[in-house]
Amino acid sequence: MIKIDQLKLDISAKDNQIISAIAKKLRVNEKDIREYQILKRSIDARKKPDLFFVYSVAVTLDNSLESKVLKKCSKDNNVNTYKPKVYALPSTNYNSSRPIVVGAGPAGLFAAYIFALNNMNPIVFERGKKVDDRTKDILEFWETGVLNTSSNVQFGEGGAGTFSDGKLNTLVNDKLGRNKFVLETFVKFGAPSNILYDGKPHIGTDILKQVIASMRNEIIKLGGEFHFEAQVDSFVIEDSKIKGVISKGETYYSDSVVLAIGHSARDTFKTLYDLGFDMEAKDFAVGFRIEHPQAMISETMYGPKFNQLEPAPYKLAHNLENGRGVYSFCMCPGGFVVNSSSEENRLVVNGMSYSKRDSHNANSAIVVSVGATEFDKSNPLAGIEFQRNIESKAFTLANGLIPQQLYGDFKENRLSKAYGDFSSETKGKTAFGLLSEIFSQEINQSIIDAMGHFGTKIKGFDRYDAILSGVESRTSSPVRISRDEQFQSNIKGLYPCGEGAGFAGGITSAAMDGLKVAEAVIANQNL
Numbered sequence: 001m002i003k004i005d006q007l008k009l010d011i012s013a014k015d016n017q018i019i020s021a022i023a024k025k026l027r028v029n030e031k032d033i034r035e036y037q038i039l040k041r042s043i044d045a046r047k048k049p050d051l052f053f054v055y056s057v058a059v060t061l062d063n064s065l066e067s068k069v070l071k072k073c074s075k076d077n078n079v080n081t082y083k084p085k086v087y088a089l090p091s092t093n094y095n096s097s098r099p100i101v102v103g104a105g106p107a108g109l110f111a112a113y114i115f116a117l118n119n120m121n122p123i124v125f126e127r128g129k130k131v132d133d134r135t136k137d138i139l140e141f142w143e144t145g146v147l148n149t150s151s152n153v154q155f156g157e158g159g160a161g162t163f164s165d166g167k168l169n170t171l172v173n174d175k176l177g178r179n180k181f182v183l184e185t186f187v188k189f190g191a192p193s194n195i196l197y198d199g200k201p202h203i204g205t206d207i208l209k210q211v212i213a214s215m216r217n218e219i220i221k222l223g224g225e226f227h228f229e230a231q232v233d234s235f236v237i238e239d240s241k242i243k244g245v246i247s248k249g250e251t252y253y254s255d256s257v258v259l260a261i262g263h264s265a266r267d268t269f270k271t272l273y274d275l276g277f278d279m280e281a282k283d284f285a286v287g288f289r290i291e292h293p294q295a296m297i298s299e300t301m302y303g304p305k306f307n308q309l310e311p312a313p314y315k316l317a318h319n320l321e322n323g324r325g326v327y328s329f330c331m332c333p334g335g336f337v338v339n340s341s342s343e344e345n346r347l348v349v350n351g352m353s354y355s356k357r358d359s360h361n362a363n364s365a366i367v368v369s370v371g372a373t374e375f376d377k378s379n380p381l382a383g384i385e386f387q388r389n390i391e392s393k394a395f396t397l398a399n400g401l402i403p404q405q406l407y408g409d410f411k412e413n414r415l416s417k418a419y420g421d422f423s424s425e426t427k428g429k430t431a432f433g434l435l436s437e438i439f440s441q442e443i444n445q446s447i448i449d450a451m452g453h454f455g456t457k458i459k460g461f462d463r464y465d466a467i468l469s470g471v472e473s474r475t476s477s478p479v480r481i482s483r484d485e486q487f488q489s490n491i492k493g494l495y496p497c498g499e500g501a502g503f504a505g506g507i508t509s510a511a512m513d514g515l516k517v518a519e520a521v522i523a524n525q526n527l
Contacts, residue, residue, distance in 0.1 A: 007025060
């Protein structure tokens, strides 16, 4: 096969025009092209108002012709031999105890899937409910404010990412095809095929819920077992080796336990710490959600033809003189700000989009890096207490509703009275409050300073009536559970995995870490 990079076409180009462009690039007749596959597609808006898709494609010609074409195009750096990455599924003659997976988020599900494909009959424990039942609890919470602390945006089948924007891009360097395998698995279980090549792939919470349920059913079909509403309360340890887990008073024995908890499993972190698991506090970031009209963002990014493309994303970052970094996080085009609380009398927000991304607003978190200045990093659990403190303030600020403030009023420390030229798009009820009371003056000023810079990058980003919602505090895990080169903790046989353990950030990277850990479990059993 031949790979062509940097194949640029107008965004209105049809399939036959792509074939024509391939033929022209390779200097062959269109009839010589057996087939082509889009490997990647990204948007080039550098010459607005003209907009282009930039493709990488894999092309199949007759074998005899391919060698001639490669020789003819040898000086073109964008034409090369192509050998697709194929993920090598680990295999084993596993004859040990059934592996246990704690947590049914992306990391846990993909670890369980690999085990199931190897006839290892994994047992999965999830503190929350199945995704459909979980959805009912979340909708009730957004409507009534009645929180189920085990079934919410943070906890339940699919993990926290199920109720987010559903982004699938990752910065993880992938030489073994794990990323492609994750995306292909999502497509196998119902995701749209364009996630295989879009430069910024996205599913949306509505489709992701269906994918997660289908994946669970396949794992069960292959011999896996799921326990929902079954939090793992403790672990059985003998001679610094894992022997099993305890859930709802019953002991389940296994010498291989994958710990794939989420970043909000604070009670489990405490249990692990008390049992002597090695862990450390880590830096993370906190801030507010900010909303703008999506049309404003799209027109700035794409120009007057923005309606011909899906709603535009953005990514912003700025390093301040005080040493802090401020950046946009989990940007949701056409999305909603959602109440993502998981503990009583504490409030946290996140962003969420459906597959169509058809909300009127864009939102993202604008967050500031925090660490040793805010909490004692010698205490592994100190970051959790810092999170809880600011979440308690956010809850109190608006009597349990999402506290909001116009950005201009935030700068002046003035209570907002009404929205400006656009209204908020939220899931969960809101009320105005003084958001400056949540953070220190240094963090507040860091956000203000960065917003001025961001306003030079996206016109209107620092507009007076941009809507802030608080508080964004769960950007990543506040702890990292140590693991060695064999992916095991200091308690042998227990494998920390995914975002909660501090080794991933986002759906795809967590799923890939689940693959790595499953591979390690199998490799260690094969020794």
